[in-house]
Amino acid sequence: MKGIEPMSEHDYRLIADEVAAAIDAGRLRPGQQLPTQRAFARRRGIANSTAGRVYRELVARGLVVGEVGRGTFVRAGRGTASAVPLAEPAAARVDLELNYPVVPEQSALLAAGLAPLLRADVLDAALRPVPVTGTADAREAFAALAAGTTTRTAPGTATGPDRPDWQPSPDDLLFAGNGRQALAAALASLVPPGQRLGVEALTYPVVKALAQRLGIVLVPLPVDEHGLLPDALATAARGGPLRALYLQPRLQNPLGATLSPERRAHLAAEVRRLDVPVVEDAIWSFLHPGAPPLAALVPERTVLVDSLSKRLAPGLSTGFAVVPRGLHGAVGAALRSGGSAPSGFALEAAVRWIADGTLETVAAAKRADAAQRQVLARHLLTGRRLHADPTSYYLWWELPPAWRADTFVAAAGRAGIAVTPAAAFAVGSHAALSAVRVGLASPPVPVLTRALATLAELADSLPEDHLDRSGRRGGG
Template sequence: MLSEQFSDLTEKGKAMDDYLRVADELAAEITAGRLRPGDRLPPQREFARRRSIADSTAARVYKELARRGLTVGEVGRGTFVRAAGQVPGPALAEPAGARVDLELNHPVVPEQAGLLAHGIGPLLRPDVLESSMRPVGVAGTPPARELFADLLAHAGWRPDPEQVLFAGNGRQAIAAAMATLAPPGSRLGVEELTYPVLKAIANRLGITLVPLSVDEAGLVPEAIEAAARKAALTAVYLQPTLHNPLSITMPLGRRAEIADVLERLGLHAIEDSVWSFLNDGLPPLAALAPERTVLVDSLSKRLAPGLTVGCAVVPRAISSSMATALRSGGWAPMRFALDAAARWLGDGSVQSVGRAKQRDAAVRQELAARLLGGFSIRGAPHSYYCWWELPSPWRADTFVAAAARRGIAVTPAAAFAVGRYRAPNAVRLGLASPPTEILSRALGALAELAGSAPDDLMAE
């Protein structure tokens, strides 16, 4: 009797070794890239026959791979290798471990993958795919221009589709607008705290950025005039809606004042509206000064940065120069991305994901308001970031380093400051990237950190 029990235990142990061994082999294939994200594994019975193992062992192998976060099962479709970025990892680890990223903002909502997968499916038909693999110019296609004009339309304004040009992403569209309006050696007015990538683009293009004052309503019109009197400005870059990093949305009256200044001084503006889909109740500056404004937008925040398209609504007088800048910079869009975007716009996926992200941003702002309510925090109901004026005696650089020791990355104000403008003692928190439960823990940890003194940290 005892020998039979021992034999049963031996067989069970062998079966366990078998499924773990096979799971380890498949895991190695995935890690090495021989099985790639999106690859479909064979049905379990077929897999069992190929490996000469029992069906029950194959089932345990698939279950183990899913447990490790290497595969995902889809009802009615099968089991697929999961993308590496989807594999769950530890949060708020020690510095040597995983990092909670409150620097970059990559908003993702649960429903977007399903919506986008459904919309992109028809593109994978061989005849359609062949067409989408061909090059496309910066003017895109007529259907894409119409659909993007619809996307950008709000508050009674809709751009002329013939004025829409395309780039690979929003950064490229901004760079092309800068290259069009501000030749090397010229001066471009910008808000004194601005999008950090803009500073890098200006440096590469040989453009001097001139910091312009900002108040509670956004860019101050008189600051543009004062800077232009001091030395010629060639153009102005601004973010009227959900300014990054301050989350300010410029009221209609201020937009009208800016439009008047542009007309009076003969200046063009580059209007960055990448975040405007979260708060689109006001007409853009381009609606008030259509012949003076290049409006730039993209799908990177509305959808995802991995497959995006940038666009610009360009005044007719400079459309040819802008198209030349896009082509010469190598900034034309990819046809596949443009066709995918057109399908997502046509079936309503972009709009649905945008509404979901509005709700998601509101939840995250509520978290920040609750967990950091005792501090000086600036945000907006549908913004994916907030601005934190740090309590004394913390300095921004010291706080960033202390947060990093806790595995949390935040951005110091200096990253946004232009020229010799003295950066305030503040940090920006990007709220979009971590799952909400991890964001909650991270914000709680930062609140605890800010409530201590830097000397307390040094004593740890």
């Protein structure tokens, strides 16, 4: 456009400040659509590129959300619980965001395993500092746990019909205080700041946060309902070297997909051909024990990260990693420099729970619980566009066309229910999908039943039905 002078970085932020003030004052309301960037530029007498910078700044501040093919909208806030009735008081929050499964019998089972630890001599040893290499007993127990067997078998012995010859050496084990610390150490050791990490286009939000903190550039790789598309790895590599690949090949979060044997083999072949190290997140794999890890096919390139936070409880969140010999020193150094050594008490307790079968008993109970909750969710959300594995604790819900994810999340929040918008998982674009992830693990089943019924009623209504007297979207 002729006659428009380029603006300085300071100037475009001043315009963003003006729009932010209009949102804060209520002149631009939650859910209201902004003009196109071209129309905004004409009105302001600025270049189209400057308008784009203004909009990107507003997205970065969390004030607006862009959606492909629909435009840019003022983001709806969470607000407080209001009109949609639940049996709990309106101020109570039903958490369908965080997923920490607890089954009724687990406390009694865990308590029995802890009793021997309370002897003075045993407790004294368990309270001493433990290095990131753990103890000999811990390495032995967790190697068996990672392999899916409770007892050690000879190397080269298959552990099941769908698990090809994977028996990690105890010497490959490293430990951390929790799974996030193990994950952070793996990423930091493999991907230098400014370098590229391939991830599923919908990925674990913690990885997005870790990448930002570590200065890692995330490269989104396309997925479908069956998981990562293996050919996307080569396509991404043509745009620049990938220093590593992070993925969840079993019960991927948020889609719940598990790679088929054919797709897993195809991906393993691509990883070898491109010589790309892999960080495999196995946090939910205990719910789908029949599927082997990618590490079984490419053990020399794969760091498998796991934790006990889902198998047992968040307060018992010992993290561990199976690390190829060539990467062992780098990952161990990253753990030590981050102060991520495990708790000796938690590690010793875990060793006992693995050995006496307690951990597998609790895991089996959670598998049954997850299956029950999936059946319940499918029943209450019949006819909706859902993606989920019948063994998982979460589902991906593509919302009706009338709803955008942020307005649905806001309306659900005012009903006292927390769900996660698609934008929390999306990588590579600020364009948000009209979908939410619903976690099924945390509330008791009766509370979950009422919450899912409320969400179904909400989805069947229209967003405009949930405008309160102030013009903000609320529960109805």
